Amino acid sequence: KPRKRKPLPPQAVNSVIDGLKRLYVEKIKPLEETYLFGPFHSPPLTPSDFDSKPMVMLLGQYSTGKTTFIKHLLKREYPGAHIGPEPTTDRFVAIMQGQDERSVPGNTVAVQADMPFNGLTKFGTAFLSKFECSQLPHQLLDHVTFIDTPGVLSGEKQRTMRSYDFTGVVQWFAQRSDLILLLFDPHKLDISDEFKRVIGALRGQDDKIRVVLNKADQVETQQLMRVYGALMWSLGKVLNTPEVSRVYIGSFNDRPMRAENTPLGAQLFEAEQNDLMADLNDIPRKSVDRKVNEFVKRARAAKIHAYIVSSLRARMPFMGKAKVQQQIIDNLEEEFDKIQREHHLPRGDFPNVDYFREVLQGYQISNFNKLNPKLLKNVDDVLGIDIPDLLHKFRNPYD
Amino acid sequence: KPRKRKPLPPQAVNSVIDGLKRLYVEKIKPLEETYLFGPFHSPPLTPSDFDSKPMVMLLGQYSTGKTTFIKHLLKREYPGAHIGPEPTTDRFVAIMQGQDERSVPGNTVAVQADMPFNGLTKFGTAFLSKFECSQLPHQLLDHVTFIDTPGVLSGEKQRTMRSYDFTGVVQWFAQRSDLILLLFDPHKLDISDEFKRVIGALRGQDDKIRVVLNKADQVETQQLMRVYGALMWSLGKVLNTPEVSRVYIGSFNDRPMRAENTPLGAQLFEAEQNDLMADLNDIPRKSVDRKVNEFVKRARAAKIHAYIVSSLRARMPFMGKAKVQQQIIDNLEEEFDKIQREHHLPRGDFPNVDYFREVLQGYQISNFNKLNPKLLKNVDDVLGIDIPDLLHKFRNPYD
Ligand SMILES: Nc1ncnc2c1ncn2[C@@H]1O[C@H](COP(=O)(O)OP(=O)(O)OP(=O)(O)O)[C@@H](O)[C@H]1O
Ligand SMILES: Nc1ncnc2c1ncn2[C@@H]1O[C@H](COP(=O)(O)OP(=O)(O)OP(=O)(O)O)[C@@H](O)[C@H]1O
Ligand SMILES: [Mg+2]
Ligand SMILES: [Mg+2]
Numbered sequence: 001k002p003r004k005r006k007p008l009p010p011q012a013v014n015s016v017i018d019g020l021k022r023l024y025v026e027k028i029k030p031l032e033e034t035y036l037f038g039p040f041h042s043p044p045l046t047p048s049d050f051d052s053k054p055m056v057m058l059l060g061q062y063s064t065g066k067t068t069f070i071k072h073l074l075k076r077e078y079p080g081a082h083i084g085p086e087p088t089t090d091r092f093v094a095i096m097q098g099q100d101e102r103s104v105p106g107n108t109v110a111v112q113a114d115m116p117f118n119g120l121t122k123f124g125t126a127f128l129s130k131f132e133c134s135q136l137p138h139q140l141l142d143h144v145t146f147i148d149t150p151g152v153l154s155g156e157k158q159r160t161m162r163s164y165d166f167t168g169v170v171q172w173f174a175q176r177s178d179l180i181l182l183l184f185d186p187h188k189l190d191i192s193d194e195f196k197r198v199i200g201a202l203r204g205q206d207d208k209i210r211v212v213l214n215k216a217d218q219v220e221t222q223q224l225m226r227v228y229g230a231l232m233w234s235l236g237k238v239l240n241t242p243e244v245s246r247v248y249i250g251s252f253n254d255r256p257m258r259a260e261n262t263p264l265g266a267q268l269f270e271a272e273q274n275d276l277m278a279d280l281n282d283i284p285r286k287s288v289d290r291k292v293n294e295f296v297k298r299a300r301a302a303k304i305h306a307y308i309v310s311s312l313r314a315r316m317p318f319m320g321k322a323k324v325q326q327q328i329i330d331n332l333e334e335e336f337d338k339i340q341r342e343h344h345l346p347r348g349d350f351p352n353v354d355y356f357r358e359v360l361q362g363y364q365i366s367n368f369n370k371l372n373p374k375l376l377k378n379v380d381d382v383l384g385i386d387i388p389d390l391l392h393k394f395r396n397p398y399d
Numbered sequence: 400k401p402r403k404r405k406p407l408p409p410q411a412v413n414s415v416i417d418g419l420k421r422l423y424v425e426k427i428k429p430l431e432e433t434y435l436f437g438p439f440h441s442p443p444l445t446p447s448d449f450d451s452k453p454m455v456m457l458l459g460q461y462s463t464g465k466t467t468f469i470k471h472l473l474k475r476e477y478p479g480a481h482i483g484p485e486p487t488t489d490r491f492v493a494i495m496q497g498q499d500e501r502s503v504p505g506n507t508v509a510v511q512a513d514m515p516f517n518g519l520t521k522f523g524t525a526f527l528s529k530f531e532c533s534q535l536p537h538q539l540l541d542h543v544t545f546i547d548t549p550g551v552l553s554g555e556k557q558r559t560m561r562s563y564d565f566t567g568v569v570q571w572f573a574q575r576s577d578l579i580l581l582l583f584d585p586h587k588l589d590i591s592d593e594f595k596r597v598i599g600a601l602r603g604q605d606d607k608i609r610v611v612l613n614k615a616d617q618v619e620t621q622q623l624m625r626v627y628g629a630l631m632w633s634l635g636k637v638l639n640t641p642e643v644s645r646v647y648i649g650s651f652n653d654r655p656m657r658a659e660n661t662p663l664g665a666q667l668f669e670a671e672q673n674d675l676m677a678d679l680n681d682i683p684r685k686s687v688d689r690k691v692n693e694f695v696k697r698a699r700a701a702k703i704h705a706y707i708v709s710s711l712r713a714r715m716p717f718m719g720k721a722k723v724q725q726q727i728i729d730n731l732e733e734e735f736d737k738i739q740r741e742h743h744l745p746r747g748d749f750p751n752v753d754y755f756r757e758v759l760q761g762y763q764i765s766n767f768n769k770l771n772p773k774l775l776k777n778v779d780d781v782l783g784i785d786i787p788d789l790l791h792k793f794r795n796p797y798d
Contacts, residue, residue: 221667222674225627230643232628233635240636244629268620275621 016288019390020295021050027378027386028299034369035309037302040351040359043119045298052116053096053145054287056280057173059198060183062087062151065214069183069252070095070146073280078134078148079103087151091130092169095146098135106131119172127164143284147173154192166194171201178287179280180208182245185215186227191234199238206239210279211247216269217257224249248276296387303379304345308356310371311339321366328365332357415687418789419694420449426777426785427698433768434708436701439750439758442518444697451515452495452544453686455679456572458597459582461486461550464613468582468651469494469545472679477533477547478502486550490529491568494545497534505530518571526563542683546572553591565593570600577686578679579607581644584614585626590633598637605638609678610646615668616656623648647675695786702778703744707755709770710738720765727764731756 029044031037038044058066067083078095080103082088094109094117106128110121120131130150149170153161174180180202191199202209213231216224228249239245250269251257257269312335317324328335333353340347428443430436437443457465466482477494479502481487493508493516505527509520519530529549548569552560573579579601590598601608612630615623627648638644649668650656656668711734716723727734732752739746 222670225646225648225667226643228624228628229631229646232631233643236632236635237639244625244632247624247628249624268624271621 016390016394017050017291019386019394020291021047023382023386023390024050024295027382028302031306031372031375031379032302034372034375035302035306036363036368037305039362040305040309040356041301046113046118048114048116048118050291052176053141053143054178054283055145055147055173055176056179056181056283057147057149057170057177058181058183059149059170060152060181060212061154061185061188061192061195062089064151064183064185064188065252066151066181066183067148069181069212069214070148072252072254073146074136074138074140075254076136076138078146079136080132080134081148087153089148089150091132091150092173093131093148094133095141095148096133096135097138097141097145099137101136102134104133104135105129106133109133116176120169123164123169123172127169130164144280147177149173152192152195152198154190154194167197167201170198174202174205174208177205177208178283178290179210180205181210181212183212183214184231186213186219186224187215189227189231189234191238196238206241206243206245209239209245210276211235211245212252212276213247213249215251216249217251246279248272250276252276292387292391296383299379299382300349301351303376303383304349305351306371306376306379307343307345308336308339308351309368311335311342312365313368313370316366321364325365329357329360332360415789415793416449416690418785418793419690420446422781422785422789423449423694426781427701430705430771430774430778431701433771433774434701434705435762435767436704438761439704439708439755440700445512445515445517447513447515447517449690451575452540452542453577453682454544454546454572454575455578455580455682456546456548456569456576457580457582458548458569459551459580459611460553460584460587460591460594461488463550463582463584463587464651465550465582466547468580468611468613469547471651471653472545473535473537473539474653475535475537477545478535479531479533480547486552488547488549490531490549491572492530492547493532494540494547495532495534496537496540496544498536500535501533503532503534504528505532508532515575519568522563522568522571526568529563543679546576548572551591551594551597553589553593566596566600569597573601573604573607576604576607577682577689578609579604580609580611582611582613583630585612585618585623586614588626588630588633590637595637605640605642605644608638608644609675610634610644611651611675612646612648614650615648616650645678647671649675651675691786691790695782698778698781699748700750702775702782703748704750705770705775705778706742706744707735707738707750708767710734710741711764712767712769715765720763724764728756728759731759 024045032044058069060066063085067081067089071077071081071083074095077083078093079101080093091106106120107125109115109117109131110128111118115133117131117133120128182199211231213228219227228247232244232247235245250272252273312328315324315328315335336350336353339345340350423444431443457468459465462484466480466488470476470480470482473494476482477492478500479492490505505519506524508514508516508530509527510517514532516530516532519527581598610630612627618626627646631643631646634644649671651672711727714723714727714734735749735752738744739749
């Protein structure tokens, strides 16, 4: 049963994000808790999930210039950064705003409630020891958190070198990122098996992906065109979307362009770099939109989940519960169909049957909560009234 | 039974091609005729099939500059050329060496034994009236024949506008071409359904394909990079080969480059144009290689065909021929297996079963010729002795 909470004071709703936070605590979280949304979907949101800065993740083969790219944007190295021609960055690093310069180890970061990284504990300590948070005071970091990553490896056998689920971790960050930069350099174009798995893990996040063809001044123009063409040729197949990913061609570091290749460089690279900066500047605005969007998706999922759980509960008889429970588990697909029809719910928004069945096996359906119309009305209010009101009142603060 | 022919005088074998021609007439054609290779595969080769100049076919949407490209190479228009912003070229045009300038209609061209276009009759007069041969005296045409084509149309409904099998005709020319240029321009990038079918018809000829991104000076550099990237993105999916097609970026006409976009143009486009010219100059040499290669393929196919036909003939009983014929037709796949094992033939070189069955239905197997070891030895000699000798003696005249 939902615990009673004191409502937040109205003046706290001073921005869209605060509004969402309040709606969540007052109207969505109680429903999630009543119907066990957490174990079936994802843990309840914490304040840090709302407050977290927009994230930009950099991915690419080793030595394509990911760490240098971040250094270029910050105009300095972040604490703990390593730059070099061999695979250097051996961990995931979250580069965040902080009053002092320091590097916090992953195991510590993951348990801090005010950091948006609690969810990473599921990847185990083998991963957490390859994760750290690098803090420094920097104006840019007021608006954006960067995720630097270890270079993607080439060659199938290298896969065994990872002591943790690399692809899973990338996916976790990708879902929470606002922009994903895929870095290539003219001498490192091949898309290895690990890279393919990584790109596969980005499915559904395609609109966040930007491709950077870095170190473009390292080769002469004709060569660059070959390289760029080959990159697009294979990316089109790997990403497999009809929309072409935006590619930025340039050299993102502080050193001057290589003189031999400047006729193209001076003109093109500068324009490309400006475009990429504009794209980065646009992130905070888009991040608010994304948060609203994900909030709406979560509210819808929680509503459907509540109907499923309470409907299954209603199917339980007074006697012979175990048998009916087994029937329900066996015919879960049909149960979903019935629930969908009865409550006129969109089938596409239903959860994955197999995963739901697996979790269900750990519960007694007869212990589930019954349908509580008031809790469901709350969600409908959020979706139909509160969020539109909120957007109308505050607009996007970045607009 | 093979008719007796006077052998060509040895001095006629003064080049690889003449050597092939002689080997064909003396050692392959008799076998082909004995075992009806023509109806089951393709008509006997004529002298013009050997003597025909290397062909370069231009394909692309309307107005991408195909006709202008040919004009640019010849430094003049060919008789009957039309250039303009709307769909202009409404027919296939073979641009060939000739003493006088003239335009010969397709129906006439197709029946001329000294022209390599007899095979086109199978596309009917609806096509032949959309085909012509444009002749003019020109040094370049000593080495190459160009095939100008009507622009590929966009929009599914346009398909009905063709009164003939456009894709089939493209395929016919593609098989006989040494180079296939796919032209795009920055404003005509989309690969329509007809274009997809056309590209599909080029399957197996991938190594002949070169892509030309024409009119590249019409857009500024950043735009050009977008356009080029998008082209490679979709071409990679449509051509579906791991090898990246060579793309030439430039503006292939006589007008000066557009000044605003010259920094890239002057450098890059010139280098690209030079590369493409080098590729074109290389055609005669490659064409000889291709002809040898295709000759070998044909000889192998004729040999396998002879084994099939004579083996089926050997299966026929004295009585009850009709029943056995039907059994053979029904179990043709197994018959092929048996023949393959018995004579140690490569399975991959066997003809398509279904097509073979279809043709077979029009014949009495009992009327086929029996195995003639001497005819088969001839083919083995050609493959094992004569052709290696020929290549040793003459090399490629262009090497
Ligand atoms: N734009 C650039 N032009 C030329 N050299 C560059 C550029 N960016 C980075 N480099 C050089 O490339 C090498 C690799 O850079 P960096 O360490 O930033 O790559 P990385 O992608 O972070 O690699 P890893 O995955 O191993 O961490 C360094 O020697 C760096 O100086
Ligand atoms: N490299 C170029 N730069 C600028 N304009 C060009 C270029 N090549 C051709 N054009 C112009 O584009 C138009 C179409 O040219 P052209 O008729 O050669 O195209 P096409 O591909 O043969 O078209 P169709 O398929 O209709 O025969 C003409 O107006 C021509 O002047
Ligand atoms: Mg690094
Ligand atoms: Mg034309």
